[in-house]
Amino acid sequence: MLAKIYLLVGIIIIALYGLVTLTGREFGDTERQIVPADVRHSPGGYRSFHFWHSGYRGGK
């Protein structure tokens, strides 16, 4: 019984892999939003969300 369930799960995993590849899906995407043109074009009116709030503190 477990073997048959595993076979089913395995087929689903391979099918998901095929689906993800064929639709160009990626895991862990950053957010997607709609920013109207007038907002984007206003001087100083637009910044990337992550950069604005966190910046980067890289380094060894």
Next chain:
Amino acid sequence: VIPFEASCPACGAHVQFKTGSSIVVVCDYCNSVVARGDRKLEDLGKVADLVETGSPLDVGLKGSYRGAAFELTGRAQLGHQAGGVWDEWYAAFEDGRWGWLAEAQGRFYITFQQTLPGQSLFPPFEMLELGQPVAAIPGPVQFMVAEKGVARQLGAKGEIPYKLTPGEEYHYADLSGPRGEFATLDYSQMPPLLFTGLEVELYDLGISPSVRAREREARRVEAIHLSCPQCGGPLDLRAPDKTERVTCPNCASLLDVNQGRLKFLKALDPGKVIPVIPLGSEAEFGGIRFTVIGFMQRSVEFDKRYYWEEYLLYNPQEGFRWMVRSDDHWNFVEPLPPGAVSDKGKSAVFNGKRFKLYQDAEARVEHVLGEFYWKVMVGEAVRAADYIRPPDMLSKEVSTVVSAEVAELPAGKAKRGARKTARPAETGEINWSLGTYVKPREVEKRFGISDLPRPSTVAPNQPFPYKGIYLYWLWLMIAAIVVGIALMITGSGRQVFERTYQLQPLAGAEATHVIFSDPFELEPRKNIKVTARAEVDNTWLYAEGDLIEEATGLVQAFSIPVEYYHGVEDGESWSEGGKTASVHLSSLPAGTYTLRLEVSWERWQQPQQLGIKIEQGVPRALHFFLMLLLLSLIPLAVAIYQFSFEKRRWQDSDYSPFS
């Protein structure tokens, strides 16, 4: 051939030698064995009446073997030292040969005497060892000694091709080959006579089973109703032609059976063990219906005494089988020709399959109930070894007897230059059987019983229940690799944008440099890979990016840190990161996009160079290996469980590979 007719020297009745080469004929009237000599007939004595064994054969029956016609001219019944009888039928072939057709427990063995110049090389009887090959037999078949015993001439009928002496005892050794080959060394004279042949079916002998099947069925199925000589209570014999011992269901006496007559032997403890499958129960295995006629409890001793139960199954046509219950696990057990198995060291080979030694100990009979085809006794012990290859188990039982009485037997017929054996002779037999694991619920179903106790341990030959997963895993891995390769080949990866930017020093540490790219086209349903390359050396550059579709205002944000550090520490060089970094994004709707980058870098006072490349339809090895990992998680867990299962399987063995 003209029949030779004469009068019986004992009773004067008419006797007839129909076959020219027969030596003796048994008088139908007085059972005298009449031998024909050069000048006159000789009376060799009287044989006993034949015991009814339910044989489908009879004197006068005709058949053919490998194209040669024969007629059964005679029958001799021989007594086994352990009790019981077997039949030997003598087949006169039309080409002048004699065939010996032995019948024991429903099996038939046809043999022919071999005249060999090297017979004197055969070892003396006492030098033969059970289970060991007999190298002196020429030919490709390697025979091993399956049984050493003493035969006693009891009854006889018809014409026989040798000088049968009533009551004579002689040593013999039965030999078994790997593919049903059978041989006998007859030590009634020295050097011994060699007979070789095969185990055969009635079909092989040109004898239709239907000829005698109805008669045999009628004879065998009918149980005999008897009274216990100890308590007078009624008891039935379900296999009256085979049973040597029976217990009384009323007083639990162990009784000896001799041609339907019962003799008290011993009082057994009546309530000691109760069989979970009642005697008389029936079950079908392989399309053959068996009846439970006997029950036996046996034991072995290691750190303590371990007990198990054996249920004797009987079918008149097929003979005997066993159901064995040990720790509430069950096995269906069938006998094997001893020569079909070879064992050496800690393994045995049967049908090309290797079995591992699990246990080797002295097994003792503790309790008996019902009927048995040998003279079973409580306390009887044999050497027993089990070899496993789940779901199968090979069992070897070796019983030996060193008997002074046996040692005194003549090693050859007196009239053929017999001599006395010089030292005690060991007799005995080696039996191999093949057990197959049966689940308790299947036992319940087959026997029509319920509530059998369920096992809490792992049986020596219990199959691992999830083994099938490994095969599925293999199939799925092959399928995954094929799918992965197919998608990688058919995937149309392409570069949609590439540009290198020269960045001027920033105004301050918190300042950023903003870049807007030229528009470029993105296709739907294809992932996006953005790669950044910067000339960083023990420093970092950080880019926040947006892919913006001008028409809809859709913004896909991402970030790429590029950092590369290296140095020497304790005399060893090291490095971390790289001058290139990338990020993968899910597909976006088809359209015209621009890239907005907001860049900062650690050494803001210095100019920086940043290369950006955007590709679509990029093969993702990560996804592929993630799929393989996911497919392997359950088999991995099953493998860990199997390791624990196997350790439990071997925990009661002295030959555990885990110790």
